[in-house]
Amino acid sequence: MAAKAVLFGTLSATTTGKPGCERQFMRCVAHFEVISEVSVVSDHRILTINDPRGAFVARIKNIQRFEFTTPFLLSLHVYFDAPTLNDAKDIAEDRLAVCLNMLAFTTGSRFRKHRIRQIADAEVRPNGAIRDMLMWGDSIEYDDPQPYLDDVNANTIERLLEFDVPPAIRRALRWYRLGIDAATPDDQFTYFWFALEIVAEFQKPVAKVNDKCPHCQSALYCEKCDTHPQHRPYAKQAIRALMTAADENCDDATVALLNMTRNSLMHGSTLREIEDALPDPHESVVDTLGRILWNALVRQFPQEIFKQPLVMGVPSTYVHYKTTGVAHIQTVVPVDSEGYLDLDLKGVTMAMQSFGPPQSAFPSVVRMTHEQSDRLRKLSYGEGGHQEMLVRIRQQYREKEGHIFALVLSTDMAAILSALENGEGGAWQDLFREFIDTAETVR
Known part of the structure; x- marks a missing residue:
């Protein structure tokens, strides 16, 4: 075809x-x-x-x-x-x-x-x-993870677990986790909002607040009773108080934007349907809410826990973008007897290929002389069982201070070290023996 x-x-x-x-x-x-x-x-x-x-x-x-x-x-x-x-x-x-x-x-x-x-x-x-x-x-074929987990992460979790987390905050942490994992921005925003509501209700103050005028927001006054009517904060008021306390950059416009988005989603709209009323890109409203929620969750832990250094990460974006x-x-395209198209198209393929094999650890950098880099380049054009690996290394050359530095994926480095430790002979193995001691992990 x-x-x-x-x-x-x-x-x-x-x-x-x-x-x-x-x-x-x-x-x-x-x-x-x-x-x-x-x-x-x-x-x-x-x-x-x-x-x-x-x-x-x-x-x-x-x-x-x-x-x-x-x-x-x-x-x-x-x-x-x-x-x-x-x-x-x-x-x-x-x-x-x-x-x-x-x-x-x-x-x-x-x-x-x-x-x-x-x-x-x-x-x-x-x-x-x-x-x-x-x-x-x-x-x-695969999405490589970001090498991140280390002893400092385990130590941070152990430190946080010293606090007996209340059941309500546990539920909020669960919704935060589900929001991070959700496949669509609409679901992410909804799950984050669930968590925010739980935290707001949990820490809602007991002290009563004034009823406010719907127009100017000043306290209402009852002439007959000669007093300002008061009540415990409504859920919407508690959520607003939580957001503004959790993030100093959360102003009235941000609160109004998040409330409008929440109301639209809960009444059947999608983020794409209301994108004209949202910032560009419209998915960024998820990051705004996620950042405020994370700050609010952190504030639920006793502040003395944070007197010792802790390592906690937040993403640059919660939205799962894909290339x-x-x-x-x-x-x-063949057509069947009923006029429908056969879209199997076994003779036509379209594929996206990654740079190298899967890896889960940090890559390494090796230092070579110009003469060694020339030898590696020539070997990469030859024949053998490791040509793709040599080509990948050759394509990641950088020159600095008279030396050539090359990036080596963790999977490739594992194969190289295994070959050298097993005493394998060969031109590329002998070449790597000359500079393998220069290898350093890139973090």
């Missing part, structure tokens, strides 16, 4: 709709893979869901597994209309959400998007016609 890469562009759309309607749309199909607890009763059967209003047609089938160490996935194709191919992704995600919501509602089982594979032009065309397609690269490669290609 031939395929050629082309630049991103906007396709001309076909005119659809009622007579006199000039709106421009094209038929598209999106190919998703979905993680599910349930499967179609037969591997050769395709379930079709037709939206009564014509918004989409969904076709669902099993992806057969031949290695049962891999997760079970459903293949879900969604046909829908979009202005252009490049505008189709957001519409496809909305149509997918409708399908997954109804599948979960009617089966009581879990359904979760695994990844999107393609979005293709699904207009009626002769079989064998060239079609435009957006193809997403397979996710990188995605998308290619715009033109290729032939």
Whole structure:
């Protein structure tokens, strides 16, 4: 199957709709893979869901597994209309959400998007016609962790555990953990807010406060009773007091923004739907709330605990951003007898490859002379079982003060040390023996 890469562009759309309607749309199909607890009763059967209003047609089938160490996935194709191919992704995600919501509602089982594979032009065309397609690269095989955990982290946890954490704060810590882990910014914000409400209710002051005028916020006065009516702080007031106490940069505008976001999410909106009312990028509201919540949780521990140095980390962002490669290609897509496209496309692949093998520890730096770096460079162009490793090291050269410094991934360093410790012979092994004692861990 031939395929050629082309630049991103906007396709001309076909005119659809009622007579006199000039709106421009094209038929598209999106190919998703979905993680599910349930499967179609037969591997050769395709379930079709037709939206009564014509918004989409969904076709669902099993992806057969031949290695049962891999997760079970459903293949879900969604046909829908979009202005252009490049505008189709957001519409496809909305149509997918409708399908997954109804599948979960009617089966009581879990359904979760695994990844999107393609979005293709699904207009009626002769079989064998060239079609435009957006193809997403397979996710990188692995995500390396950030080397971070050390004895200082264990010591910090032991120090914090000296305090008998109240049950309410334990629940808040649980929601904070779930918020960090949640897959979408909407869920992250909601979970963080749950934690904030728990902490605010837990430390809500007993002292009563004045009822306030809804316009000027001054204390209301009852002429008949000749007094200012008072009450215990409402939940909203307790949350505001907690936020402003936890973060000195939390002003009235920030409180209003977070309250508006909370109300919108709790009443069915999404962050994307209210993005015009949020800072740019709209996901940053999650980081604002996460930072305030973390400060509030820290304040629940006795301050004397922090008289000794403790190591605690907060992320630069709580939102889980992912790198995605998308290619715009033109290729032939087979059409079945019912007019549906076969998007398996075994002859066309799009992949994202990482720089090196998985690693979980810090990399190292080795120091070489110019003559040694030239020898390593020549060896990297030769043949052997470690060429990819040598190429990676060669690509990470830096010159400083008359020496060449090279970055070595922890996985590669483990292979090198194992070869040297086992007394392996060879040109690259002999070369590394000359400077392996210069290796230093990069933190």
